[in-house]
Amino acid sequence: MSRFQVVSGKGGTGKTTVAAALxxxxxxxxxxxxxxxxxxxxxxxxxxxxxxxxxEERKIAVAPGGGEVYALAIDAERxxxxxxxxxxxLGSAGRALKKLGAIxxxxxxxxxxxxxxxxxxxxxxxxxxxxxxxYVYDYVIMDxxxxxxxxxxxxxxxxxxxxxxxxxxxNQAQAxxxxxxxxxxxxxxVTLLEEMPVQETADGIAELRDAELPVGRVIVNMxxxxxxxxxxxxxxxGGRRKEIAKALTRAGVTGxxxxxxxxxEQAAEHAQRVELEREQRAVLAGLELPGYELPLIGEGxxxxxxxxxxxxxxxxxxGEGAGQGVGT
Amino acid sequence: xxxxxxxxTTGTAGATEDGSSPDPVEGTSTGPAVDLPSPTPALxxxxxxxxxxxxxxxxxxxxxxxxxxxxxxxxVRAAERGRKVVVLTIDPARRLAQSMGIDSLDxxxxxxxxxxxxxxxxxxxxxxxxxxxMMLDMKRTxxxxxxxxxDAERARAILENPFYQSLSAGxxxxxxxxxxxxxxxxxxxxxxxxxxxxxxxxxSALDFLDAPKRLGSFLDGKFIKLLMAxxxxxxxxxxxxxxxxxxxxxGTLGKLLGGQFLRDVQTFVAAMDTMxxxxxxRADATYKLLQAPGTAFLVVATPERDALxxxxxxxxxxxxxxxxxxxxxxxxxxGSDAARLSAEHALAAAENLDAVGxxxxxxxxxxxxxxxxxxxxxxxxxxxxxPGSAPDAAPDVTPDNSEREDTAEQKNTEDHEPTASxxxxxxxxxxxxxxxxxxxxxxxxxxxxxxxxxxxxxALHPEVAVTEVxxxxxxxxxxEGLRAIGDRLATGSDPAGAA
Ligand SMILES: Nc1ncnc2c1ncn2[C@@H]1O[C@H](COP(=O)(O)OP(=O)(O)OP(=O)(O)O)[C@@H](O)[C@H]1O
Ligand SMILES: [Mg+2]
Numbered sequence: 026m027s028r029f030q031v032v033s034g035k036g037g038t039g040k041t042t043v044a045a046a047l048x049x050x051x052x053x054x055x056x057x058x059x060x061x062x063x064x065x066x067x068x069x070x071x072x073x074x075x076x077x078x079x080x081e082e083r084k085i086a087v088a089p090g091g092g093e094v095y096a097l098a099i100d101a102e103r104x105x106x107x108x109x110x111x112x113x114x115l116g117s118a119g120r121a122l123k124k125l126g127a128i129x130x131x132x133x134x135x136x137x138x139x140x141x142x143x144x145x146x147x148x149x150x151x152x153x154x155x156x157x158x159x160y161v162y163d164y165v166i167m168d169x170x171x172x173x174x175x176x177x178x179x180x181x182x183x184x185x186x187x188x189x190x191x192x193x194x195x196n197q198a199q200a201x202x203x204x205x206x207x208x209x210x211x212x213x214x215v216t217l218l219e220e221m222p223v224q225e226t227a228d229g230i231a232e233l234r235d236a237e238l239p240v241g242r243v244i245v246n247m248x249x250x251x252x253x254x255x256x257x258x259x260x261x262x263g264g265r266r267k268e269i270a271k272a273l274t275r276a277g278v279t280g281x282x283x284x285x286x287x288x289x290e291q292a293a294e295h296a297q298r299v300e301l302e303r304e305q306r307a308v309l310a311g312l313e314l315p316g317y318e319l320p321l322i323g324e325g326x327x328x329x330x331x332x333x334x335x336x337x338x339x340x341x342x343x344g345e346g347a348g349q350g351v352g353t
Numbered sequence: 354x355x356x357x358x359x360x361x362t363t364g365t366a367g368a369t370e371d372g373s374s375p376d377p378v379e380g381t382s383t384g385p386a387v388d389l390p391s392p393t394p395a396l397x398x399x400x401x402x403x404x405x406x407x408x409x410x411x412x413x414x415x416x417x418x419x420x421x422x423x424x425x426x427x428x429v430r431a432a433e434r435g436r437k438v439v440v441l442t443i444d445p446a447r448r449l450a451q452s453m454g455i456d457s458l459d460x461x462x463x464x465x466x467x468x469x470x471x472x473x474x475x476x477x478x479x480x481x482x483x484x485x486x487m488m489l490d491m492k493r494t495x496x497x498x499x500x501x502x503x504d505a506e507r508a509r510a511i512l513e514n515p516f517y518q519s520l521s522a523g524x525x526x527x528x529x530x531x532x533x534x535x536x537x538x539x540x541x542x543x544x545x546x547x548x549x550x551x552x553x554x555x556x557s558a559l560d561f562l563d564a565p566k567r568l569g570s571f572l573d574g575k576f577i578k579l580l581m582a583x584x585x586x587x588x589x590x591x592x593x594x595x596x597x598x599x600x601x602x603x604g605t606l607g608k609l610l611g612g613q614f615l616r617d618v619q620t621f622v623a624a625m626d627t628m629x630x631x632x633x634x635r636a637d638a639t640y641k642l643l644q645a646p647g648t649a650f651l652v653v654a655t656p657e658r659d660a661l662x663x664x665x666x667x668x669x670x671x672x673x674x675x676x677x678x679x680x681x682x683x684x685x686x687x688g689s690d691a692a693r694l695s696a697e698h699a700l701a702a703a704e705n706l707d708a709v710g711x712x713x714x715x716x717x718x719x720x721x722x723x724x725x726x727x728x729x730x731x732x733x734x735x736x737x738x739x740p741g742s743a744p745d746a747a748p749d750v751t752p753d754n755s756e757r758e759d760t761a762e763q764k765n766t767e768d769h770e771p772t773a774s775x776x777x778x779x780x781x782x783x784x785x786x787x788x789x790x791x792x793x794x795x796x797x798x799x800x801x802x803x804x805x806x807x808x809x810x811x812a813l814h815p816e817v818a819v820t821e822v823x824x825x826x827x828x829x830x831x832x833e834g835l836r837a838i839g840d841r842l843a844t845g846s847d848p849a850g851a852a
Contacts, residue, residue, distance in 0.1 A: 224446070277702055
């Protein structure tokens with residue numbers, strides 16, 4: 026598996042949740058993963074139910090089997106000051122720039138500078154090695170911006186390399202692009218079995234491919250169990266109401282007469298939903314991409330649910346093979 | 354337990370098998386609608402839409418909750434009740450845009466055909482209503498501002514500047530800023546009784562309030578002046594005014610960004626200079642417009658934790674900004690007309706029937722999947738794997754072929770029930786009924802979870818008026834679908850249905 030796993034998808038489909046589960050799933054025995062977020066929303070802290078994360082890599086979870094998950098909430102402003110410090114030893118000048126509003130300018134207004142910093146920081150973590158020349162993180166997983174913005178976000182370094190034609194920013198931008206366009210990176214899209222997210226997924230994949238960014242997998246999230254098969258439902262709606270009413274009474278339900286209509290209606294809605302889901306599955310199948318599928322955690326998400334999702338991902342093959350030392 | 358019943362959803366989204374299309378409001382009268390300690394005030398959507406004093410309705414909320422659909426449905430309803438309406442949508446789903454005939458992106462309001470002047474049940478409709486709709490094109494809007502506020506030569510210099518080209522296509526907050534800019538423009542034209550605005554799918558529901566201010570403060574900032582200094586003064590005259598600190602700064606930036614980039618920025622800033630005052634003034638004016646009594650905010654949320662948390666922030670923020678909140682639209686609410694049968698009871702009954710089934714049941718294709726009883730058991734901490742995620746299944750979203758064939762076959766045989774039932778001759782009534790009960794139990798669990806989430810919001814903000822829209826099984830594709838949502842918006846706060 027690629028060492029840099031980018032998780033995008035339509036808003037609200039579960040990007041943050043899936044990225045966290047993926048970071049847990051990839052942290053198999055002895056491995057270390059880094060989960061990064063870039064939108065300044067403290068989403069990671071929310072899913073792990075911990076305090077807000079500082080701009081600092083810290084251990085946030087131990088995976089089943091002993092791997093470790095680190096987390097980092099990348100802050101564009103801090104990342105910029107870090108860069109200035111790192112490359113130019115600009116301690117005091119950095120502060121002066123900040124006073125003038127230049128940092129604000131760079132991180133909130135100037136096109137792409139913010140995204141350059143965020144992707145740059147993530148790529149730095151991907152490439153970082155320790156004294157023994159081993160990768161510090163086996164995998165870096167990014168909770169990325171949504172589908173509508175992901176291509177532009179990842180490609181921003183191309184744009185910047187074009188705008189700033191020379192100088193260290195130019196070089197840095199090109200180095201980041203090399204990582205992002207290599208097989209070291211995989212961009213996954215999270216979707217639900219609903220029309221809008223599936224459509225957005227299809228569009229997003231086309232855009233990523235156009236930009237020559239490596240598309241990873243489609244991750245279908247919040248898949249609901251099918252309780253009844255559709256044939257049964259058809260039969261149910263087709264005039265067995267009296268029988269059903271009797272069966273309800275036999276099962277100990279009182280006042281069953283009034284319940285049959287709503288129960289059958291609910292079943293019809295369910296059948297309709299199942300049908301819609303099938304259609305969406307067919308659309309996804311047409312994309313000809315490998316995928317993962319995660320169940321809906323019916324009781325609502327909590328850290329336990331996250332571990333369940335990670336287990337599910339492992340069952341589907343996440344974390345097998347590859348790891349330390351693969352890819353450069 | 355409080356189970357606020359929603360409306361039956363099959364009536365509008367597709368006929369039920371036996372063709373009965375329950376009246377959307379019928380179901381609401383059967384359940385114990387409100388037994389909260391203090392009932393949530395109802396949001397009277399029609400009164401809002403009919404109020405001639407209301408000129409702007411802003412639909413806000415976090416991403417993916419249905420803001421755009423709500424805005425469109427309100428637009429259709431208001432127009433059909435006789436108002437001249439324009440809906441400003443942002444990033445509408447393709448089919449939603451198509452339903453209003455605005456799937457071509459042109460940043461100009463267009464009349465939506467098919468609006469009925471007078472509707473059955475609509476009180477005000479006198480045939481004078483009109484609906485116009487548009488999709489925000491942020492780059493186009495930015496270009497228009499430049500064209501309108503700079504002379505031709507300067508405008509060209511700006512539009513061709515590479516820095517501007519990147520900036521207008523997407524600096525953080527451009528969309529938010531441009532949405533507010535467009536709102537100001539539409540309002541200034543004074544051609545519509547009512548403007549309904551969708552807000553961008555921001556990372557935070559509040560961005561559209563903050564972006565104009567951020568831009569404003571940036572434009573007033575020292576940094577801009579510093580950047581402008583060399584370009585404005587030019588050559589040696591400029592150099593004289595640059596103190597050591599400043600030259601170090603521009604030097605640093607030049608080193609970081611490359612000289613050409615900095616020159617582009619400077620040219621851009623200089624060219625924009627004359628427009629800055631205008632930007633700031635308009636951002637301030639739009640902000641005041643949002644505070645005016647003719648504006649009403651509707652916060653849209655789904656009954657989920659995150660969405661309602663954002664909604665709560667938003668309610669607080671609006672209060673802090675003295676912006677008028679009309680209420681909360683709770684979208685995609687699940688209800689049940691069989692709410693009096695609890696999940697626990699339904700599951701117990703299903704088990705009773707299972708016992709019968711074991712005795713009676715012949716072999717053959719089972720009508721129920723056996724994992725069903727695990728997945729809805731209330732004490733089961735996790736949902737059991739679904740077919741595609743079974744441990745032995747390949748990690749692939751491609752449905753297996755048999756499933757695909759099923760779909761095709763079922764489509765063809767949709768109207769021929771004998772065929773379908775022939776294939777499952779063995780589904781006993783016990784199995785069937787047990788399945789219905791389990792489905793119901795699942796539904797009741799969703800209803801209960803949504804209710805808990807809502808209760809948390811209500812506890813925080815008991816004063817906020819609420820209307821709710823039942824979850825539809827499918828997406829909205831046409832005006833009829835938008836009307837159905839409009840009906841729910843109008844009746845969703847009123848358990849007795851429309852007056
Ligand atoms: N498999 C799942 N089962 C149940 N709930 C889930 C599942 N995945 C995600 N959720 C819930 O769905 C909601 C949205 O998830 P999440 O925040 O991960 O989405 P996101 O794509 O990151 O959203 P955003 O676009 O706002 O960043 C959360 O409340 C989360 O707990
Ligand atoms: Mg997220």
